[in-house]
Amino acid sequence: MNASIMKASIKKELWEFNGMLKWVPISLAGAFIFIPLLTLLLNGIDTSMMLEGLKHLSEANDIKGLTKVFFVATSALFIPFIVVGFLVQMHYFVNCLYDERRDQSVMFWRSLPVSDEVTIVSKLLTGAIVIPTIFYSAATVLFVGGLLLAFIGSVILSIGFDISLWSLWSSAQIMSGLGSIWLTMIPTAIWLLPLYAWLMLTSIYAKKAPFLWAILPIVVVLIIEAILVHYLQLSQPFFGHFIGDYFSITPDKAIINPDDIIAVRWAPLQAVMAQIDYRTVLVSAGLLFATYWVRVNKQES
Amino acid sequence: MSALISVSGLCKSYGSKKVLSGVDLSLNAGQIVGLVGPNGAGKTTCLQAILGLTDFDGDISVLGHHPRKDRVKMLKEVAYIADVAILPKWLKVSQALSYMQDIHPNFAIEKAQEFLAKTNIAVNDKVKALSKGMVAQLHLALILAIDAKVLILDEPTLGLDILTRRQFYSHLLEDFYTEDKCIVVTTHQIEEIEHILTDVAFIQQGKIVLAQSTDDIRQRFNLVSVTNEQLPQADELQPLFKNSMMGLTTMLFDNQDKEILQGLGKVTVPSLADVFVGIMNKETC
Numbered sequence: 289m290n291a292s293i294m295k296a297s298i299k300k301e302l303w304e305f306n307g308m309l310k311w312v313p314i315s316l317a318g319a320f321i322f323i324p325l326l327t328l329l330l331n332g333i334d335t336s337m338m339l340e341g342l343k344h345l346s347e348a349n350d351i352k353g354l355t356k357v358f359f360v361a362t363s364a365l366f367i368p369f370i371v372v373g374f375l376v377q378m379h380y381f382v383n384c385l386y387d388e389r390r391d392q393s394v395m396f397w398r399s400l401p402v403s404d405e406v407t408i409v410s411k412l413l414t415g416a417i418v419i420p421t422i423f424y425s426a427a428t429v430l431f432v433g434g435l436l437l438a439f440i441g442s443v444i445l446s447i448g449f450d451i452s453l454w455s456l457w458s459s460a461q462i463m464s465g466l467g468s469i470w471l472t473m474i475p476t477a478i479w480l481l482p483l484y485a486w487l488m489l490t491s492i493y494a495k496k497a498p499f500l501w502a503i504l505p506i507v508v509v510l511i512i513e514a515i516l517v518h519y520l521q522l523s524q525p526f527f528g529h530f531i532g533d534y535f536s537i538t539p540d541k542a543i544i545n546p547d548d549i550i551a552v553r554w555a556p557l558q559a560v561m562a563q564i565d566y567r568t569v570l571v572s573a574g575l576l577f578a579t580y581w582v583r584v585n586k587q588e589s
Numbered sequence: 590m591s592a593l594i595s596v597s598g599l600c601k602s603y604g605s606k607k608v609l610s611g612v613d614l615s616l617n618a619g620q621i622v623g624l625v626g627p628n629g630a631g632k633t634t635c636l637q638a639i640l641g642l643t644d645f646d647g648d649i650s651v652l653g654h655h656p657r658k659d660r661v662k663m664l665k666e667v668a669y670i671a672d673v674a675i676l677p678k679w680l681k682v683s684q685a686l687s688y689m690q691d692i693h694p695n696f697a698i699e700k701a702q703e704f705l706a707k708t709n710i711a712v713n714d715k716v717k718a719l720s721k722g723m724v725a726q727l728h729l730a731l732i733l734a735i736d737a738k739v740l741i742l743d744e745p746t747l748g749l750d751i752l753t754r755r756q757f758y759s760h761l762l763e764d765f766y767t768e769d770k771c772i773v774v775t776t777h778q779i780e781e782i783e784h785i786l787t788d789v790a791f792i793q794q795g796k797i798v799l800a801q802s803t804d805d806i807r808q809r810f811n812l813v814s815v816t817n818e819q820l821p822q823a824d825e826l827q828p829l830f831k832n833s834m835m836g837l838t839t840m841l842f843d844n845q846d847k848e849i850l851q852g853l854g855k856v857t858v859p860s861l862a863d864v865f866v867g868i869m870n871k872e873t874c
């Protein structure tokens with residue numbers, strides 16, 4: 289697989305979904321900036337109370353607690369970006385192969401010396417890795433911007449008000465917290481690979497309404513299975529159990545001590561990693577092969 | 590001379606419906622071949638099989654490549670225009686140029702830019718902002734900049750006005766065609782391109798019913814304006830097609846002695862459209 293052709297193919301995907309991939313993270317970051325500013329403007333700020341609070345904070349001794357609070361705050365900043373990014377990913381996967389069939393541009397793309405393997409893999413990489421990277425980056429830029437403001441604030445407090453927050457900076461363990469969040473991205477992509485592959489299959493197969501094609505067959509199978517389980521008095525539905533078990537992250541899958549900050553920090557990664565098993569490989573490989581097969585053999589003109 | 594495209598025993602069915610039945614074609618360098626047939630004759634399916642875009646039975650070799658097994662290698666030397674409307678609406682001209690340069694080893698961006706400079710298309714334009722004729726020009730610019738040995742055009746000027754259609758074909762001859770290349774074109778407007786064709790293949794119900802050089806066709810077929818008195822005599826020669834209008838009957842003859850035909854009326858060289866209509870109506874005559 290030629291790397292430069294793969295790069296060009298991913299670039300092409302970004303051009304196609306440029307509006308959504310640019311404006312959604314920018315709008316979200318904008319909301320994070322302007323909503324607090326608006327609240328401040330409307331409610332005003334009690335400076336003396338704030339300085340008092342900061343002074344207490346500078347004298348705090350519970351370093352572990354502060355580190356945990358800082359990590360939770362960082363995660364809280366990332367979670368909306370991850371959730372919205374996930375919705376954008378769903379939209380991308382449902383449309384990535386459907387749109388080019390709808391406008392018939394697939395005939396143009398397939399008249400060029402780019403293999404169907406490269407096309408499928410480039411779309412998968414764009415949806416599974418590149419889109420989350422864009423949203424993680426937007427959250428990181430916002431986070432760094434916040435840190436910069438906090439640094440300026442610390443300097444002002446230190447010089448003008450004799451309040452030193454520098455000890456908080458060292459206890460915050462910024463890079464470790466940020467790194468642990470970023471490190472969950474690839475395992476999450478692997479864990480959700482069966483879902484992405486299923487959406488790509490519906491995207492290449494559906495003649496109309498690919499979103500419905502993505503949902504309805506699963507709902508129908510679940511209903512039929514539930515009826516069969518009820519009438520045949522089976523212990524539990526196989527398909528329903530499979531989906532429920534695979535996509536649910538329960539606390540028992542990441543046993544942690546809440547006082548251990550390192551364990552807390554790595555818990556999401558640990559929980560995601562616990563979900564990846566032979567099912568991930570088998571289902572994803574099967575669905576991706578089916579997508580490739582439809583692309584090669586059943587591409588309508 | 591080895592053929593650039595060689596098709597033998599090509600068959601294709603969609604379910605129980607047979608679209609192509611035993612198509613044989615051989616296309617060489619220097620040829621501009623018109624693949625002509627009525628709607629549903631199997632032209633597009635035939636081209637798609639040649640391009641490896643659909644599965645088929647039979648043998649196809651394009652520049653020594655099997656279209657299905659070596660599609661990517663083959664497409665480095667084969668260019669294709671399916672229809673003017675297939676460039677995606679979101680694509681910018683600059684992006685199209687950049688993408689082609691990145692993925693196509695035989696694409697010369699300067700050549701495409703040079704071609705576009707002669708048009709009203711700006712580099713920052715999006716396809717959705719271009720007229721149908723401009724989209725065709727852009728597509729042509731992208732294709733002409735490829736140093737391809739074979740160019741396949743499937744109804745490339747469908748829906749374009751006559752000026753754009755003529756411009757399209759004149760650019761094709763000026764900027765693409767050389768003696769070492771081969772062009773295959775399907776169109777309904779055969780009269781507009783017959784002057785550029787070196788060969789034609791008429792396809793009917795999935796079978797090639799005539800494949801010959803245009804020069805040979807002009808020698809082989811004759812159009813005779815027969816007066817009413819000569820009609821019984823002319824009918825005996827089994828014309829391929831006859832058309833009566835205002836007391837004069839025009840008849841198309843295949844491989845008949847020119848001297849005998851001159852005795853029936855005024856003999857002229859038929860256009861490819863006349864021959865096409867004659868061949869397609871052969872059984873009803």
